[in-house]
Amino acid sequence: MRLLTAALLCLPVLAAQAETPSTLLSPELKAQAASLQAALATDDTAYHLVESLTTEVGARVAGSEADARAVAWAEKHFKQLGFDKVTLEPVRFPVWRRGDIRISVLGDSPQSLHAIALGWSKSTPEAGLSAEVVAFDDLDALSAASPEQLQGKIAYVSARMEKRRNGGDYGRRVAARSSGAEIAASKGAVALLIRSIGTDSDRLPHTGMGIWLGGIKPGTPASDRAMVLSNGERVALTAVPAAALSNPDADQLSRLLKLQPKLKLHYQLAGQYVGEYTSHNVVGEITGSTKPEEIIVVGGHLDSWDVGTGAIDDGAGVAITAAAVAAIKKQGLRPARTLRVVAFANEEQGVWGGKAYARAHAAELANHVGAAESDFGAGRIYRIDAGVPAKDWPLVQEIQAALDPLNIELGGQDAGGGADLSGMRDAGVPMFELLQDGTDYFDLHHTDNDTLDKIDPAALRQNVQAYATFLWLLGNAPQRVQTNFVPTPTP
Ligand SMILES: [Zn+2]
Incomplete structure (x- = not known):
């Protein structure tokens, strides 16, 4: 202001x-x-x-x-x-640490999938969770879903990002990463899984923020996911655990879901808020x-x-x-x-x-x-x-x-x-x-x-x-x- x-x-x-x-x-x-x-x-x-x-x-x-x-x-x-002139200017912020992740397919075709936690993801219970997957073509479809469809399930957004010279499709797709967990949680889902916001076909998932930290309202009460920083600002972990699959693994999951519509995954990841840190902007000038x-x-x-x-x-x-x-x-x-x-x-x-x-x-x-x-x-x-x-x-x-x-x-x-x-x-x-x-x-x-x-x-x-x-x-x-x-x- x-x-x-x-x-x-x-x-x-x-x-x-x-x-x-x-x-x-x-x-x-x-x-x-x-x-x-x-x-x-x-x-x-x-x-x-x-x-x-x-x-x-x-x-x-x-x-x-x-x-x-x-x-x-x-x-x-x-x-x-x-x-x-070269100067260091202090920048204080909250720190999140990534732990291990394991996502595997249960049932007739057991196998593990290559995934990475999104930044600021909340942890699953230590032993992980097992739940049915419900797939959505894009974030709009997830937003339109009814809570009955998602209660206790893993929400999976399969939308693929297209390659463009100006990267213009990022803006259209990245909301699945930055708001997907919040939307999935609001409908009772226990976790979010997305196709990576990326245009390659490597078996490497893409990370990135799972939540917009600046979007946490000032009055949000402190809880197991919302922290109050020393300057009074609020930040929060994602509302449910959130991760991205590599593009080939997303393809694989989509094929498996066609064969077994009630497919279940075991989903285990760790990520936590570990406190505040002071880094620096480094400024040089002529x-x-x-x-x-x-x-x-x-x-x-x-x-x-x-x-x-x-x-x-x-x-x-x-x-x-x-x-x-x-x-x-x-x-x-x-x-x-x-x-x-x-x-x-x-x-x-x-x-x-x-x-x-x-x-x-x-x-x-x-x-x-x-x-x-x-x-x-x-x-x-x-x-x-x-x-x-x-x-x-x-x-x-x-x-x-x-x-x-x-x-x-x-x-x-x-x-x-x-x-x-x-x-x-x-x-x-x-x-x-x-x-x-x-x-x-x-x-x-x-x-x-x-x-x-x-x-x-x-x-x-x-x-x-x-x-x-x-x-x-x-x-x-x-x-x-x-x-x-x-x-x-x-x-
Ligand atoms: Zn950058």
């Missing part, structure tokens, strides 16, 4: 500045952007960064021992990259020469899930954005505005780092003049979107013209920014998106297959070229852009 008020207060200022005619980028700035691109065409700094992070730290789930090593890694490497108080933020999130080594999600994003900011100074250039890179803590389990950044910097957000997050893998960038009003669009067109040699096209005015930027966006910071080809992203996302070998060094170089170009031009543009985002007031 505080952020929304701040955004509204900015509006008269925005309207007044809207009359200023836009001055566009000088030929000198464009030539400097072109030489940055040329220099970065053979620069593997980003690849070396993500290689180092994924090798030396590995998986770094929020609140683990590796979380602290990741923060130390980022601090050390940001200093080595030559940033003018201070602006003539407008140091005006700040542009880029970044990615430093945490990963506990599977894979967090190469595409999101070691790549941290590496791309840090390398791009560092490259500008390395080329002997200094932007007018301050360029800041943030390696955000704990994005995966509730955007805790992004929210902490917006809180800690609330007083200077009015002077944050643009933000972009890289959190969609390591594929090539194909488009730039900007959440700015029409009067600022000619500047975006000029930036895109400089990105054209990298095969980046002009997109739309509806950039909402990455998850970690949502607090900034709501406070009126203009959002930019450099859209990556995510065709294969959901093959790997939140699985054991998210490892360094999936990153193409050439595609990573193109990402750094694009971010460096964008940062140099926006960091020196004569005009400030404004946001076109209108926050919807919370009822």
Whole structure:
């Protein structure tokens, strides 16, 4: 609410500045952007960064021992990259730990299925539970089910996610993961099982949050599943145990259900809340020469899930954005505005780092003049979107013209920014998106297959070229852009 008020207060200022005619980028700035691109065409700094992070730290789930090593890694490497300033900003959040999982088919075709618990899943009883499975084609069908159908049963959502370049089907399917347990529980089900929100055919299930922690109402009484944090916030485990099957195992279960409609599973998993932890956002910056108080933020999130080594999600994003900011100074250039890179803590389990950044910097957000997050893998960038009003669009067109040699096209005015930027966006910071080809992203996302070998060094170089170009031009543009985002007031 505080952020929304701040955004509204900015509006008269925005309207007044809207009359200023836009001055566009000088030929000198464009030539400097072109030489940055040329220099970065053979620069593997980003690849070396993500290689180092994924090798030396590995998986770094929020609140683990590796979380602290990741923060130390980022601090050390940001200093080595030559940033003018490197700071650690505390981020406090609740921690959930995964235990073992076993899901097996009972009856005539006994066999085990490959599954993984969803984040913040509640445990089954220690010995597990055995119950009949009721299948639903998608979350809407589960939502429409009657309690008689589900009482004492395991709800199974079999919907399959489709591959798209922009990952657009994720939005349609992910609700089965983030709200399925709550809906299943409301109808008396004893557990939730979903097909992984993923597009591969590997026998590796995809994890991810089983509940939206931010959605727990402030007044929720403490219980065996709802915890009150030291700052008064409420978080909760899923209402029933929740897990995802790999795609081939989901196919297998669907076939078995055709043969045996009353099929029963034995379902056993452990997961628990283990207390609070303080991690850090790691912030590096190059201070602006003539407008140091005006700040542009880029970044990615430093945490990963506990599977894979967090190469595409999101070691790549941290590496791309840090390398791009560092490259500008390395080329002997200094932007007018301050360029800041943030390696955000704990994005995966509730955007805790992004929210902490917006809180800690609330007083200077009015002077944050643009933000972009890289959190969609390591594929090539194909488009730039900007959440700015029409009067600022000619500047975006000029930036895109400089990105054209990298095969980046002009997109739309509806950039909402990455998850970690949502607090900034709501406070009126203009959002930019450099859209990556995510065709294969959901093959790997939140699985054991998210490892360094999936990153193409050439595609990573193109990402750094694009971010460096964008940062140099926006960091020196004569005009400030404004946001076109209108926050919807919370009822
Ligand atoms: Zn991510």
